[in-house]
Amino acid sequence: DGGITQSPKYLFRKEGQNVTLSCEQNLNHDAMYWYRQDPGQGLRLIYYSQIVNDFQKGDIAEGYSVSREKKESFPLTVTSAQKNPTAFYLCASSIQGAGQETQYFGPGTRLLVL
Amino acid sequence: GDSVTQMEGPVTLSEEAFLTINCTYTATGYPSLFWYVQYPGEGLQLLLKATKADDKGSNKGFEATYRKETTSFHLEKGSVQVSDSAVYFCALMSSASKIIFGSGTRLSIRP
Numbered sequence: 001d002g003g004i005t006q007s008p009k010y011l012f013r014k015e016g017q018n019v020t021l022s023c024e025q026n027l028n029h030d031a032m033y034w035y036r037q038d039p040g041q042g043l044r045l046i047y048y049s050q051i052v053n054d055f056q057k058g059d060i061a062e063g064y065s066v067s068r069e070k071k072e073s074f075p076l077t078v079t080s081a082q083k084n085p086t087a088f089y090l091c092a093s094s095i096q097g098a099g100q101e102t103q104y105f106g107p108g109t110r111l112l113v114l
Numbered sequence: 115g116d117s118v119t120q121m122e123g124p125v126t127l128s129e130e131a132f133l134t135i136n137c138t139y140t141a142t143g144y145p146s147l148f149w150y151v152q153y154p155g156e157g158l159q160l161l162l163k164a165t166k167a168d169d170k171g172s173n174k175g176f177e178a179t180y181r182k183e184t185t186s187f188h189l190e191k192g193s194v195q196v197s198d199s200a201v202y203f204c205a206l207m208s209s210a211s212k213i214i215f216g217s218g219t220r221l222s223i224r225p
Binding site: 004006040041042043045048058090091092102103104105106107108 | 118155156157158159160163203212213215216217218
């Protein structure tokens with residue numbers, strides 16, 4: 001089945017540790033996105049990529065990094081510089097051009113700090 | 115900048131009640147508008163959308179009409195079910211081709 005997978009479902013981070021969240025899609029979409037969701041709040045855009053080997057900062061990129069070496073993969077690294085990383089992280093993808101407003105979301109990864 | 119404001123939750127209704135979740139927006143021009151739904155422990159799913167003024171989006175018994183005069187896109191359903199319990203997000207496509215989400219409204223339906 002086509003879709004977006006995120007792993008792991010739960011991730012624990014120790015102080016000063018970098019962790020990487022996986023996002024894979026087999027929808028052949030050019031664009032991919034990372035959002036952060038905090039309780040009672042909407043989604044905030046961290047990074048997005050419209051094409052392989054290119055990505056742009058979203059509204060809250062500080063303390064995060066990404067790579068887009070393959071079309072189907074868009075991993076997010078939460079670095080030690082992110083002082084409040086506890087949140088639900090959602091990855092999404094879409095086509096480019098007409099229809100790009102329909103984003104397809106993965107099931108999310110919940111990150112907790114030990 | 116562009117923004118979306120939706121009614122705060124939680125909203126609690128009895129089964130078969132009428133649902134309205136208000137959503138208003140601020141944007142340059144006439145953006146495409148959406149409602150996304152998030153079921154517990156899952157990512158978001160597109161529920162419906164409207165791309166121009168007076169368009170009505172509909173899906174699974176839910177409807178929303180793009181009203182440019184009032185810059186609104188209220189979500190309605192005539193008879194809700196327990197399975198409709200979820201968080202609903204209103205959103206728009208900004209002029210920079212990014213989706214701007216509202217803060218979400220949690221809906222709980224009592225049997």
